[in-house]
Amino acid sequence: MTFSIVGYDPKEKTWGVAVQSKFLGVGAVVPFAKAGVGAIATQSYANTSYGPNGLALLEQGKSAQEVLDLLLQEDPDREMRQVGIVDANGQAATFTGKECYDWAGGTTGEYFAAQGNILVDEKTVESMKNTFLETEGALAKRLLRALNAGQAAGGDSRGMQSAALLVVKEAGGYGGFNDRLIDLRVDDHPKPIDELMRIYSLQRLYFSSSKPERIAAIEGEVEDELGRHLSRLGYLTETAGLSDALRAYLHTENFEMREQEKGKIDLDVLDFMKKQS
Structure with missing residues (x-):
């Protein structure tokens, strides 16, 4: 009931996740990220321990695929899970368990992993992939445009409810005291991606330096x-x-x-x- 894209920008040194779901407050469940370490999306009967545990493994220097293998190895319900990971170097991995509801699947490419379940069809994931690769600019912009393209291609077959955007960068948070460059959530809205894009525009207005x-x-x-x-x-x-x-x-x-x-x-x-x- 969720689709997401996890990404990395080697120039900005930012990692992030954008996600939408027919689920209340998806931002509290799916996205995890740490600057200099990587980003993770855990969904489909989400095992939220994949977030902190996966980041801890990434911080040890393990690759996205190695971390994914270790997380799944310890989970008896792995076939119900769906996960996307990007590591410190931008290597990506994705997994869709055999018991995820159709349509479910994922894809990876340079600096990203895109995945979704209970989708109309595979076009949602393909559109996220293509849009991410074709869009230039900041990671947050690329993630949001990819998410929006996924929705336009079909999205969650049950509809829309919530969306979130998390992007981290070393000392990127307010006042430079943490790494939360962008942490925005739309918990319950008829058009959550549109609303997320609107508040992202406000975030840039309030917290970006003047041109x-x-x-x-x-x-x-x-x-x-x-x-x-x-x-x-x-x-x-x-x-x-x-x-x-x-x-x-x-x-x-x-x-x-x-x-x-x-x-x-x-x-x-x-x-x-x-x-x-």
Whole structure:
């Protein structure tokens, strides 16, 4: 009742998992990852011990296939399981037990493993594979597009309910204190992949650094628009000038990563502000 893709980006040094299922809160069950170690998706009567146990084995230097073999060897219900693994070097392995409900299967390629069960047919896995290989850019973007393509090709034959995206990178978390670069979940939604893509866009807005070409001086039309929207939103008052109002807005909305030197603004923030009611 689940399809997922596990991937690695050798340039970014990121590992991640994207998953969708007709299952409540799939993000709490399927994806596991650790920076510098690898990523694992465990599904189909998921044995969640595969996550931490598999990462521990990967951390010992074992390959994805070696870890998969060891996990299955110790599990008497292995034929009910489905697993995808990518190791520290991007080597991939996938397994689909004989007792997984049709359609069930998986495939691997350079830096990824894609798998699913209770699918409409094999086109979901093939579409994830092709889209991942054809898409350029950050790992999160490639994983999400692959997941979306899998849904468009048929997806879970029982429908949609939840989706999740987990991407890790050394010191990639908030403030650099952990490796959770992206950890997003949609636990119950009629269109969980669409919603996951929407909140991923917000995540990039809130936590990515400003692009130099999007930084503008607060003058002319930019100043007029900024003043109008800060006033509309209640930040620009008789006692709060434009600079103080903008600073209050940025800190209230958690846009500290997008804050610029006095007299300048990130236009992506201004665009977001325009859309707020």
